Amino acid sequence: MPRTQRNDNFIDKSFTVMADIILKILPTNQKSKEAFAYYRDGMSAQADGEYxxxxxxxxxxxxxxxxxxxxxxxxxxxxxxHASNGDHEKALGYYHDAIELNPNMPQALNNIAVIYHYQGDQAQEAGNSDLAESFYDRAAEYWKQAIRITPNNYIEAQNWLKTTGRSEMDVFF
Known part of the structure; x- marks a missing residue:
């Protein structure tokens, strides 16, 4: 039985019913419908922490x-x-693959920046300031891309860019 048919709360059941209806009426091929069913089950499992x-x-x-x-x-x-499991390198690979297909995906750009910033913090704590600065510069580049796409988001990143002097823009939003 697909995961989404096992849901026992009202919201999950409602989502499943609506998704099934949409799937039936969508003018798409069976392969795409199966892909969506797997994707939907993946989202459900992910929400339950069943990675x-x-x-x-x-x-x-x-x-x-x-x-x-x-x-x-x-x-x-x-x-x-992969990011939630601490496998940042694998996560970066998948995020990069995602933005290769859709360069205007700010959430992937943001998550890449977050990982690079974290790696910068780790390098800083290890006493390697040059490596830390390199990671921080990478983080800045990805945050700037995300902010250009969605200027009203990522306020903390915008503040970090301004306070570290990594921003060429006066106002993002």
Whole structure:
């Protein structure tokens, strides 16, 4: 039984019913519909903290999904799981794959910046200021891209860019 059919709360059941209706009426092929079902089950498992199950579903969805716009969200979610598990290098790979398909995906750009900033903090704590500055510069570049796409978001990043002198823009929003 698909994961989404096991949901026992009203909101999850409502979402599942609506998603099933949309899936039935969408003018798309069966392969895309199956990909969406795997993606939906992956999101459900991810929300429950069942990361291994979510990854299995996302990878199945990737095998079936041909549309770049949909693939980028699958890749992004896989990146989220790897980041939450502390595997930042793997997460970066998936985020980069996502923005390769959709360069205007600010959430992936932001998450890349967050990882680079974290790596900068780690390098700073280890006493390697040059490496830390390199990571911070990378973080700044990705945050600037995300902010250009969604100027009213990432306020903390905007403040960090201003206070560290890494911003060429006076006002982001």
């Amino acid at each position: 291994a199950e979510a990854l299995e579903n996302y990878h199945e969805a990737l095998k079936l999904e041909d549309e770049a716009g949909d693939r980028c969200y699958i890749l992004y979610n896989i990146g989220l799981i």
